[in-house]
Amino acid sequence: MSDLLAGLWATADPAVWGSLVLVALVAVVAVRGWWQWRGRALVEADRTAAVEKRFDTVDALGDGLAILGRGGQFTYANRAAAALLGSAAPGELYGRSWHGVFPPEGADVMEREVLPALEATGRWVGEVTRRRGDGAPLVLELAAANVSGGGMSWVLRDASLRSSTERALRLRAERYQATIRGAGIPVVLLDRGRRVVDASRDARKLLAIAEQSLEGQDFCELAVPASERSVVADQLEKVFSNGGTAAFEVSLPAEPERRIAWNATLVSAEDDDEAGAVVVGQDVTGLKQVEEALTEQSSLFRLLANNASDLVMLHEPGGRVLYASPSCNGLLGFAQEELQGKDLYQLGHSDDWGQIQASLGAAAGGHQQRLSLRLRNPNGEFQWFETLLRPIPDASGGVGQLQSSSRDISERRAFEVQLEHQALHEPLTGLPNRTLFMDRVHQAITRGRREGTRVAVMFLDLDRFKVVNDSMGHAVGDRLIAAVAHRIKETVRSADTVARIGGDEFGVLLEFNISNQDASLVADRILKQMEPPFTMAGTEMFISASIGIAFSAPEIETPEDLLRYADVAMYRAKDDGSGRYRIYDPDIDARATRRLEIETELRQALERDQLIVHYQPLVSLNSGLVSGVEALVRWEHPERGRVGPDEFIPLAEETGLIVPLGYWVMRRACEDRRLFETAGTLAETVLISVNLSTRQFEQPDLEDQVRRILVETDTDPDRLQLEVTESELMQSAGRIQDLKTVGVRIAIDDFGTGYSSLSYLRNLRVDSLKIDRSFVDGLGKNREDTAIVQTVITLADSLELDVTAEGVEDEEQLSKLRSLGCDTGQGYYFAKPGPVSEIVELLEGDPSW
Numbered sequence: 001m002s003d004l005l006a007g008l009w010a011t012a013d014p015a016v017w018g019s020l021v022l023v024a025l026v027a028v029v030a031v032r033g034w035w036q037w038r039g040r041a042l043v044e045a046d047r048t049a050a051v052e053k054r055f056d057t058v059d060a061l062g063d064g065l066a067i068l069g070r071g072g073q074f075t076y077a078n079r080a081a082a083a084l085l086g087s088a089a090p091g092e093l094y095g096r097s098w099h100g101v102f103p104p105e106g107a108d109v110m111e112r113e114v115l116p117a118l119e120a121t122g123r124w125v126g127e128v129t130r131r132r133g134d135g136a137p138l139v140l141e142l143a144a145a146n147v148s149g150g151g152m153s154w155v156l157r158d159a160s161l162r163s164s165t166e167r168a169l170r171l172r173a174e175r176y177q178a179t180i181r182g183a184g185i186p187v188v189l190l191d192r193g194r195r196v197v198d199a200s201r202d203a204r205k206l207l208a209i210a211e212q213s214l215e216g217q218d219f220c221e222l223a224v225p226a227s228e229r230s231v232v233a234d235q236l237e238k239v240f241s242n243g244g245t246a247a248f249e250v251s252l253p254a255e256p257e258r259r260i261a262w263n264a265t266l267v268s269a270e271d272d273d274e275a276g277a278v279v280v281g282q283d284v285t286g287l288k289q290v291e292e293a294l295t296e297q298s299s300l301f302r303l304l305a306n307n308a309s310d311l312v313m314l315h316e317p318g319g320r321v322l323y324a325s326p327s328c329n330g331l332l333g334f335a336q337e338e339l340q341g342k343d344l345y346q347l348g349h350s351d352d353w354g355q356i357q358a359s360l361g362a363a364a365g366g367h368q369q370r371l372s373l374r375l376r377n378p379n380g381e382f383q384w385f386e387t388l389l390r391p392i393p394d395a396s397g398g399v400g401q402l403q404s405s406s407r408d409i410s411e412r413r414a415f416e417v418q419l420e421h422q423a424l425h426e427p428l429t430g431l432p433n434r435t436l437f438m439d440r441v442h443q444a445i446t447r448g449r450r451e452g453t454r455v456a457v458m459f460l461d462l463d464r465f466k467v468v469n470d471s472m473g474h475a476v477g478d479r480l481i482a483a484v485a486h487r488i489k490e491t492v493r494s495a496d497t498v499a500r501i502g503g504d505e506f507g508v509l510l511e512f513n514i515s516n517q518d519a520s521l522v523a524d525r526i527l528k529q530m531e532p533p534f535t536m537a538g539t540e541m542f543i544s545a546s547i548g549i550a551f552s553a554p555e556i557e558t559p560e561d562l563l564r565y566a567d568v569a570m571y572r573a574k575d576d577g578s579g580r581y582r583i584y585d586p587d588i589d590a591r592a593t594r595r596l597e598i599e600t601e602l603r604q605a606l607e608r609d610q611l612i613v614h615y616q617p618l619v620s621l622n623s624g625l626v627s628g629v630e631a632l633v634r635w636e637h638p639e640r641g642r643v644g645p646d647e648f649i650p651l652a653e654e655t656g657l658i659v660p661l662g663y664w665v666m667r668r669a670c671e672d673r674r675l676f677e678t679a680g681t682l683a684e685t686v687l688i689s690v691n692l693s694t695r696q697f698e699q700p701d702l703e704d705q706v707r708r709i710l711v712e713t714d715t716d717p718d719r720l721q722l723e724v725t726e727s728e729l730m731q732s733a734g735r736i737q738d739l740k741t742v743g744v745r746i747a748i749d750d751f752g753t754g755y756s757s758l759s760y761l762r763n764l765r766v767d768s769l770k771i772d773r774s775f776v777d778g779l780g781k782n783r784e785d786t787a788i789v790q791t792v793i794t795l796a797d798s799l800e801l802d803v804t805a806e807g808v809e810d811e812e813q814l815s816k817l818r819s820l821g822c823d824t825g826q827g828y829y830f831a832k833p834g835p836v837s838e839i840v841e842l843l844e845g846d847p848s849w
């Protein structure tokens, strides 16, 4: 091949072509040598990358160099070849066939001359023509040669350059020489006497050849330890006499621990004086070390690694795999060779790269690391592994390599994921639960703050869901919730979070800089989506929702705040009527916000014992003696002083806080009972009357709670009277019966303000009626009021119900009530509500009216 190449340049000045020939030879020979020798490498690096890297050294050559596979497709081209063949980059050529780069004439030459010549003699030199983009012909000099293992190599040159002057050629020659000398691999040119003719910079560095004494030194003396010189000299001699190549791996004479694999190839020329050999070296010290580490350091390691059920690997400090245990096949599906040379980053999931990098760094610093990461299997799927990464100290005490053992935890991980899912999702709808929702909102707010974008939170509450639940049963209610969840989910983008955050409450998180208009649109869509009937248990049901929307803003600090504002807006939407939405408006909702503050404070008040119970005496109008007390809760606010129940009871009911609050009052009142019973002259039995709210009524364990309080405070059930309002009574008549079984007394509070009929009350076995203050107020002044009070008292009497008049403020009202036969009175006329001590003091004065 090389003599033909020489022929290629025959037209040039002989003085110049000597160097040119050598340069071209080095390019081709280095490539060919590398191909053969590549197989020897213990650890094969990623093939294409390494091939390209190796070829980078010839890329600087002005001549085009290309390698074509068996089928005539380009597998490598340097930049010059790509340019000569009309491609912007070598990569464009890869995979394409030579057919594509020549016009018919050129392809013809290939078919007719080049290929047959290659088949016959293994080489061809001549001219081929291809057309430029503008159609002008470009004549190329082509030197084609077979490549061992199939395929061919091309050296290409623009034929028009042949007419260049001697000067230009000399310049090129000098440049080539510079290129050789600067080549990134150790390359040495030898004459037939094994004397160095030229050497690349890397070779000079490796062999410690000084620039001035470059030529004429014996290669064996420079590169081969004395003990092996004769063997290597023989090998080289064979190359000179028989052609072919010689490969030998020897230590550097000056550095015995450095091992270099040399590959020598004959360079022949027509003029025998110009013939010689090109010797290319590769430092294999690192590879050697691995080999040695594996053989020497431990047959034990090998034994362990080979038999380990875990995936055991050896890595370069940078993560590249030097060795993988056979278990990699069963665990990951890779053959051992396939893993060798791979980067940990290539194998790991990109989400784990940060972790991998940190762990490699720490391990390279001598610290053992444990990490959970995903490794890719040959199908491109990821499997979870728990990996222990250990530094392996080298002889100098540093970290030479890393060893990893990885255990497949895919199953455990799947289980964890499932558990995590269960903990963060709500089983009925499969939607994220409140915890996860708040977490997502938190993240969105943080991200929004960083990126300067707004986040919207929607609070969605079904209208009158309770009615469905009560009338159709919980099972149907549940199915309705699930169906609603499905519809909401379908309406929003998949990136938006829909969560079930309460019984019939949903949260929707809208991210990515949402405008008021966007959010309104989504809300509209959701409301629309709710319009078609839901078919449940064979019946069509309609349900609407109310939506409140709040946007993140600099002053909104926590996700809880954002959700509360959405909640406030939702309540306002409900006020507007069902099936509406509202956007939270900080000004309009300032009052509502105030209420939110109160709610927070009230919660704290309950925890911090800021609530107290006042008592107001009930007076038996027959005897004029105190026959009981009504417990009335008060809030001692640290800043605002005493807050009246009218201000916070409705709020406590809305939020459900009334439940713990109510039980607390009940317990406290029962505890205080003894203090009243032992004070002064009282009626025969003293009642403790406690207000019960609707929300408490809804608690399934109400009776249990009441029973427990009675037992724990040692209170007879018939001493406790629970006051319920008419409307509560109408809604939950069943509960009254349950409470009656406990044995407590039931009073109807604020009687006359609702619509209950007296006969209905009798069926419910209610014990007492409390006539609302508004009627008592008009006693003796307003005929109508007087008539009502009179009727109530008469009827109640016939039903054997005790009647209490609320709000008795003067003597006149008292005497009127007495004359009407009212049983009990309560009001400022007798005593205002006051703390225990005050009431006890009052009672100790033996009051009588």
Ligand code: C2E
Pocket (backbone or CB within 6 Å): 616, 631, 632, 633, 644, 645, 646, 649, 658, 662, 665, 691, 692, 693, 723, 749, 750, 773, 806, 807, 808, 809, 826, 827, 828, 829, 833
């Ligand atoms: P209520 O059950 O009707 O309680 C009677 C209210 O009338 C009390 O107001 C009492 O101070 C007031 N009052 C008593 N005599 C007179 C009078 O002669 N003239 C006037 N003008 N008012 C009189 P208060 O303590 O402000 O309680 C208001 C409401 O708050 C109560 O109305 C009750 O519905 C609720 N409440 C108070 N404590 C509790 C509690 O512990 N639990 C529940 N669920 N509700 C409570």
Ligand code: CA
Pocket (backbone or CB within 6 Å): 630, 691, 723, 749
């Ligand atoms: Ca009451």
Ligand code: CA
Pocket (backbone or CB within 6 Å): 749, 750, 770, 772, 806
């Ligand atoms: Ca009342």
